[in-house]
Every structure is written in structure tokens, then in C-alpha cells.
Amino acid sequence: MLTDVTALTLARVQFAFTVSFHFIFPAFSIGLASYLAVLEGLWLKTGKSLYLDLFKYWLKIFAIAFAMGVVSGIVMSYQFGTNWAVFSDKAGGVIGPLMAYEVLTAFFLEAGFLGVMLFGMKKVGPRLHYAATLMVALGTFISAFWILSVNSWMQTPQGYVVSPDGRLLPGPSWLPIIFNPSFPYRLVHTVIAAYLTTAFVVGAVGAWHLLQDRANLHARKMFSMAMWMAALVAPVQILAGDMHGLNTLEHQPAKVMAMEGHYQSHPDGAPLYLFGIPDDAKQQLDYAVGIPKVSSLILKHDPNAPLAGLDTIPRDRQPPVKIVFWSFRIMVGLGFLMLGLGLWSLLARWRKRLYDWPMLHRAALLMGPSGFIAVIAGWITTEVGRQPFTVYGILRTAQSASPLAAPAVAASLAAFVLVYFALFGIGTWYILRLMSHPPHVGERGVASTERAPIRTAGITPGPTQNPGPEVGREPLPGAAE
Amino acid sequence: MAVNVDLTTIWAFIIAFAVFMYVVMDGFDLGIGILFPTFRRGDERSQAMNAIAPVWDGNETWLVLGGGGLFAAFPLAYAVILPATYPLAIAMLLGLIFRGVAFEFRWRDPRHELFWDFAFFFGSLIAAMTQGMILGALLQGIAVEGRSYAGGWLDWLSPYSLLTGIGVVIGYTLLGASFLAMKVTGRAEEHAYRLAHKAGIATLALLTAVSLATPFLFRQYWDRWFEWPSVLIVAQVPLLSAILFFALFRSIAKRRRYRPFLLSLGVFALGMAGLGISMWPYVVPGALTIWDAAAPERSQVFMLVGVAIIMPIILAYTAWAYWVFRGKVAEEGYH
Secondary structure, three states, X not given: OHHHHHHHHHHHHHHHHHHHHHHHHHHHHHHHHHHHHHHHHHHHHHOOHHHHHHHHHHHHHHHHHHHHHHHHXXXXXXXXXXXXXXXXXXXXXXHHHHHHHHHHHHHHHHHHHHHHHHHOHHHHHHXXXXXXXXXXXXXXXXXXXXXXXXXXXXXXXXXXXXXXXXXXXXXXOOHHHHOOOOHXXXXXXXXXXXXXXXXXXXXXXXXXXXXXXXXXXXXXXXXXXXXXXHHHHHHHHHHHHHHHHHHHHHHOHHHHHHHHOOOOOEOOOOOEEEEEXXXXXXXXXXXXXXXXXXXXHHHHOOOOOOEOOHHHOOHHHOOOXXXXXXXXXXXXXXXXHHHHHHHHHHHHHHOOOOOOOHHXXXXXXXXXXXXXXXXXXXXXXXXXXXXXXXXXXXXXXXXXXXXXXXXXXXXXXXXXXXXXXXXXXXXXXXXXXXHHOOOOOOOOOHHHHHHOOOOEOOEOOOOOOOOOOOOOOOOOOOOOO | OOOOOOHHHHHHHHHHHHHHHHHHHHHHHHHHHHHHHHOOOOHHHHHHHHOOOOOHHHHHHHHHHHHHHHHHHOHHXXXXXXXXXXXXXXXXXXXXXHHHHHHHHHHHOHHHHHHHHHHHHHHHHHHHHHHHHHHHHHHOOOOEEOOEEOOOXXXXXXXXXXXXXXXXXXXXXXXXXXXXXXXXXXXXXHHHHHHHHHHHHHHHHHHHXXXXXXXXXXXXXXXXXHXXXXXXXXXXXXXXXXXXXXXXXXXHXXXXXXXXXXXXXXXXXXXXXXXXXXXXXXXXXXXEEHHHHOOOHHHHHHHHHHHHHHHHHHHHHHHHHHHHOOOOOOOOOOO
């Protein structure tokens, strides 16, 4: 019996580990693919080689991140079978087709056009190449659509019937399954999160190079674009998150109780706990610091509205509060910091100091990884908050695992940890090294510049690649390709 | 072995098609990885890698479709086969990770190029070997009780599965070498032809060994291959294979550009047909037929609509991507 529990725990750790690692890459590549499409589109529209330089600069980074996303994603697609075989058998009839549609409509699209996007500029010409870039960006979005539909269905299942042997089968229509109640909120919240993640990475790289050389036109452009994104999208994301939270309250109240730390019901207005140490055993929040009535105000838009607590949920159906409570606070905290940086950048624009305010650039640099942390924290909030179920309210996690011996799962977990940290650590190092090179005129691959210096159209890349300090002056046309 | 065309049968063929596409397309990628150390450092290796750099990702996607399709159309088979071959599946995934990152990492870090070359080789070797062993484990039968795997976690390990493992490794090198013969130039091209010749001989030997060993695994396999009068039909598979091998060796000797690869594809197609003849209508031999393991009809119909509409489009743009990168490769990339 002990070994059963251990194998289950190990399988859960393995899934959490591999999915958290994986999620970093699509969160980045969804946003980056769109950014690349925007850059290439601007280049085609304006003819300014600045945009092409930026496109090529970020393309190299995209290629590495995308490759890591692909290989870690293949692991995910097989984990359902290796570690969660019972879940696959019981829920496969419903979620299998959705995942098959992801492969058919998204993965092939991305993979098919990726080769042309990376290697095909000279072979197909700019317009067809742009079409390939758009297809890759579209593929990342369609992929998000299907996988979030699957995940949302596991959170808010509907449209299914239960067979006599306990399997979940699709009902007469697929629409309620695909467009289940939490799906639109989760899709919007996650895609915006991916855009913000990319914006803060791009912003940090721009900020870093502005700190080195505030006249670098390429750094200025990427910093400016990223800060627009932060300023405009961070508030939208907070709104979307709020709506997602209300949807969760409706369909998964126990998750919201855990997020808010509400062990007890509050019949006349619930406080918003800013701090506290959740204790599941005692069913209380120790050292709680809260603002009275604000939780009710946020969740019910009425300070005196009653809010039920975990005391209304049987103990064996409660999620582990401590993880959900803290991961939620990390996500929300970072969200407001993002908003703060976005507003700061607006102030800087207004005072015409966007490119010469080192404090702002340092803050943007510091916020570079914030998107990744927020995305992972949000993911943990929603996934751990679903426990103890894989399919919410229907199929328990404990009844979903494969009949595997603990040593087998332990060995594979150890192998994943070793390989992921080593390989993806190195990959991240390569990405950081690419980012540390300033973007410059006639942007080329790092490998080529390291092996042989490149001279293009009479412009020799040197320590300072920019034609001059005046804002708005563009590099000479024909500097690239 | 009458074949009634119903929804489940159609799905069995779709999954078989996806697996076949994976085997031949990623087969030559992995084969090139396995042969990689035999190419000289510098230009030769760069050519070999650039021959597949734009397409490997698309090729690998067929593995996701094969696995994802199995999950969607035959969830029970998916839920039985993967736990039964657990260590192999994990090792395959890890091998594919090393192989996949090598494409990007190799160019980023010239000082550690040798390490990534090794990762490319070793990851390809592991992935190919484990895929072959998973095939062997499936063919030799999997213990099933109720709706789940009921064997130990080393049941897959046997002389037979080792044989199929080596067989797939060798078969992939034939695909890889004959693909490279089309794509590379200079000394590498001549090297690829010579490799193709050797790999052809080794593939013939291993295919023969596996074909001779398989009928002894299950009574059904034996009957399928040797029962009168159906033997007259199934015997065409080995006969055709013999003809294809003969043509293959001639085309390699004559240094034909495209024919060796196309004939290698033919050899694999016949191997797939042989596999189908042995296994039909089982998806897990001896335990689950395709109808036992099938997903609910609504799931199968829903996906069939998608496959019917989207698959031709996928094949079209995949063909276009190959067309864009047609001809001999140069050493350059986007790198």
C-alpha cells in the first residue's frame, strides 16, 4: 500500500515538473512568434531594415526556445499514457480527440512552416516567408486554443456521459465540451500572459542594451515596443484575471477559497488576506493580516456579501491550501508590478525620458523574468487548486495513475530532472548569450559572426553600430540581406 | 482474415499510416544521427545536419500524431502499451530531447561542437533502439488484466525485442544514408552511397532474422504466414521485398540519385504490410483487438472529419516545405 502511494506521489511530482518546465517555452514562443510576425510585417510595410534586423535578432532566440518547447512537449504528449494510463482510459474518449485536433491543426502547421521561417528567406522571398512566419504564429495560437480547451474541460467538465463501466464518453455535441464554462476565460488569460511574458523579456533585453548604449536605435525600438505592450496589456490582463476568478468562484468555489485562504465561511463580508500561513490540519490561517470586506467586494462586488469557506467542503475534497494561497499571491503581485512598470514607462514617455532614465531601465531588466514566474505561479494555482481531482468532481487523481512500481517512476523522474536541468539550462544559457549581444545593423547569426566577421553593404559592424544619436534616424536601406 | 470496413478499421489504417509516416520520415533523421560520427568534422557534418534541419521538426510531429491518434482512437491500447514499455518510452523521449536540441545548440557553441555531435548521435541511437524494442515488446505480447497492464516493468526485455531494436537501428541507417546520398555533395556523397550499401546488407540480414523469428511468437502469426491457401497472397510480401532489395543494391552501385531512397521506403512499406498481416485485427497481440480498444463512436467520427479535411492540407504544405529545400544542401543555414 505504501508503494502505491509513493508511485502516485512520484508520478504527480514528475508531471508537475515536466509540465512546469515545458510551459515556460510555449509561454515565451506564443508571444515571440507574434512579435516576429509584427516585426516582419513592419519591415515589409515600411521597408525599414531596422525591423528586419530586430526580426533576425529575435528569430535566433525563437529557434532555440521553440526547439526546447517541441522536445519537452513530446514528453507531455506521452506522459498521459506512461504515468496516467487509467486517466487515459477513462477520459480518453473526450480529451483524446481534442488533443488529436491540436496535433492536426497546430503542431503540423508550426513544424511545417518553421523550416521555411528559419532557413527559407532566400529560397522563397520575403512575401512567402512572411506567410510562413504568420502560419507559425497562428500555429502557436491554435495550439493554445486546443490544449486550454482540454485543460479547461478537466477543470469544468460538461457535455459528457458516464458509461456503465465508469468511462467518460462524449455526449451528443462536441461544442459544450470544447467551449466549456471556464475555457474562454482561461484562453484569454493565458494568451495575454504569454504576450506579457514575451514583452517583459524583450523589454529587459532592450533595457540592458540601453544601459550599455542609450543611442542604440535597435535597443530603443524594442524597449519602446515592449513598454507599449506592458502599459496597454497589463491592465487588460488584470481585468481578464478578475473575470477568470469570478468564473472560478462559480464553478470551482473550493479553489477560490484556497486562493483567498478562507477556511471559515464569512456570512457578512469576507476580508482580503494579504498575508497568513495556511494550516490545513487545523483548518485555519495563522498570523492572518487582512483588509475587512475586500474579498467580498472583489468576488461579489458587494462588501457585505456572504462568502462560503472551506468548512463547507468535505476535507477529502479540499485542495492543499498552502500552495494555492502563495502561488496566487505571487502571480497577482507580479501582475501589479507589471502594471506599475507599464505606467512608469508612460510617465517616461510623457517626460521624454524613455531612453535616458537608467532607473526605469534597471527596473525593466529586473522584471525580465517576471512573466515566466507569474505564468508558472498561475499554472500552479489553477492546477493544484483543482486537486484532489484530475477531472474536477468526477475522477480523482489517486484513481488516475498507471499501475507502475515506485522504482520505475522514481528512476524516470530522476532522469527527467537531470536531463532537463542540464539541457534546458544550457539552452537558457545560449539564449542569454544571444541576448547579451547588442542588436545591430545587418543583423546576422551569432555563429557566423563568431566564425567570420561579416561586412554588408559597406557597413562594418563595430563596437557602436548605430549611425547616430538622433532619434528616428533609420539605418541605411539595403543594410541587410 | 476478412476486413470489414467500419469506423474502427478506418482508424486502424489511419494510425498505421501515421506510424508509417513517422517511421520513414523521422527514420531518415535518426539514421543520419546514428551515422553522424562516420562523417568528417566540418563541412561534411554540417551538410549532413543541414540536409534535415528544416524538416526534422515536421517529421517528428508524426510521432505525436501516432501517439496522440492512438490515445484518441484507441485509448485503451495507449493505456496498456505505454505502462508496459515504460522504461523504453521514457528512454525514447529523453533520446529525442538530446537529438532535438542538438540541431540548435550545435551552432551556438563551436567549442562544444563535439559534445553536441555526440548528443545528436547518441540521442538518435537511443530513440531508434527503443522504438524497435517497443515494437518487439508489442509483437511478443503484453499481459493485460481487465483494462490495464498486468505485467512486470521489465517484461519488454527479451532476445526478440533486442533483435527488433537492432533491426530498427539498422533499417534507419539505410533510410538515412540513402537520403543523404540525394542531398549532400563531395566526399560526403560518396561516403553516403557506401554507407547505404553496407546498411542495405545489414537491413536485409536483420529483416530476415526478424521475419524468421516472429512466426514462432504466436500461433496466429504462424497461421497467417503459412496457412494454405492464404500463403499464396502473403508470400508476395517477402518476394517483393527480395526484388526491392535487388533493385536497391543495383541503384546504389549505379549511384542513382533518388532511387536508393525510394526503394528503401518501399522496403519499409513492405515491412509495415508484413506487420499488419501478423497483427490484424489486434492492436495489442493476444490481448486487445482494435474493437476492444476503440474509442466511442462519437470520438472517432469527430476526429475523422478533422483528418479527412486537414490531412490533405498537411500533406500539401509538408510537400511544399520539402520542395522549398529541394536539391543538394549547401553548408549554410539561418545560423
